[in-house]
Amino acid sequence: MRQPIIGVIGAASVAAAGYETGRQVGRLIAEANAVLVCGGLGGIMEAACRGACEAGGQTLGLLPGPDAVAANPWVTLPLPTNLGHARNVIIAHTAQALIAVEGEYGTLSEMAIGLKLGKPVVALDSWPDLPGVIYATNPAEAVERALGGIGMGG
Amino acid sequence: MRQPIIGVIGAASVAAAGYETGRQVGRLIAEANAVLVCGGLGGIMEAACRGACEAGGQTLGLLPGPDAVAANPWVTLPLPTNLGHARNVIIAHTAQALIAVEGEYGTLSEMAIGLKLGKPVVALDSWPDLPGVIYATNPAEAVERALGGIGMGG
Amino acid sequence: MRQPIIGVIGAASVAAAGYETGRQVGRLIAEANAVLVCGGLGGIMEAACRGACEAGGQTLGLLPGPDAVAANPWVTLPLPTNLGHARNVIIAHTAQALIAVEGEYGTLSEMAIGLKLGKPVVALDSWPDLPGVIYATNPAEAVERALGGIGMGG
């Protein structure tokens, strides 16, 4: 049986608190035996990949450029798409649920695509007041709600 | 010299009032001698293409599927991308400014990509309270603000 | 009624003879009242756009990068896709028939996609011996065969 795939989205730059949040989200995804998919760059993406790796998990990085070398060190499987922002749409199709941590316009765009596709979209310290988004207050709740949204909740 | 290219985004289903708004936006874009680019389907996209055609303008339809036959009748140049929602990103790159009329998650996603790319994004009866969006109250103001945002204002 | 859209594919670098061939192909496409679509860069793409423009035609340039500024001067409607080589697939979907002039691996890739999609693919001084390709010996024959392949032949 295939492992579930959970997407983590968020900006490429992040302060220390956000980094720690992303790392915990990644760790909890791996501990739930799910694969993490993200945009493969720095900031929240790196934090989440790092957390997942530290818990022995696997991380798919769908990179905007043509070269795997741009992946953060905790991407275990880099996929250079060379599609720029269009790679966000692949993340939304690939992930069974999305967790947004903080984030700017790119994250908002991805949340909207996830909602359009009918995926569970969980937000943590991210864009407020979006109809359809599941708002969580901490990493454990975020991962629980994402897994619950795809029928994997404990 | 090339004509400016203005994007119109909005949902594929629309009530009569929204259709008329979209049609006026399209007409004003054509009257300003700009080319309209959109997703090529029905609803706001059709309304805007129709308005542009009725004013003698040209309309590019970047379609989600593989076949030009899906274009609304007022698309003068259909481009079937077969990229699904990823075609939205091409619209955001192609348009020098975007005008959102009403719209749902797909439109929100496209507004966010436009903002991410630093394009002027004008909203008319669309998603409220987005930082960076230019809010207009009628078609004339929307088109004026879009053209003004790319240095073409009267 | 919409104008037919004919694709011209070929490498971004070209010698003088190939440039003249591309230019004639472009001119004949425009004289047949068809729109030209291409990758928007230099070499064969520029030659064909130039020929089409000189005959009063319209040229769509589906660019690999994010910025219209990369288009050759004879692209009347630049569409920056930011999709790299994946933009070739959009050209194959958009064109009703493809004409390859000379060309390298990128052109071969595009010819193959065109054949896969069931489009007429005409070759002029290009990759030899491909099953399904229509081989022409001069620009007039190439454009005639392309138009004939979509039911527009004189």
Place this chain on the structure above:
Amino acid sequence: MRQPIIGVIGAASVAAAGYETGRQVGRLIAEANAVLVCGGLGGIMEAACRGACEAGGQTLGLLPGPDAVAANPWVTLPLPTNLGHARNVIIAHTAQALIAVEGEYGTLSEMAIGLKLGKPVVALDSWPDLPGVIYATNPAEAVERALGGIGMGG
């Protein structure tokens, strides 16, 4: 350290002999501790994924449609791209080397993109006489040449 990623390309329909060839290629890729990437559907893609799985390997399936359900049963990580044939370009970027087994126009297109990107492209019972392609005569030689082409040869 990341595992190498090897692409296997070939048609979605295949006879018994080709299926067995694809399966051996997949098995040898996994035995070399490399990850297999492919288009995720049937035929050669399924055969190669099956061989890799049977040897305990991992398989990435970049699917043309929007839904993971279309993946063959031996894809361990399905990535639905919804990009149609444009997903081939991602495979060419993601794989460090490509092995073509048999194949039709889609495979030819992908071989050409791989060559354009400067990747080692190995062919087994596939399109003949392409300059730059490494022709192999059996699965062991094909996988050896692919790994050798990225500096992983024994």
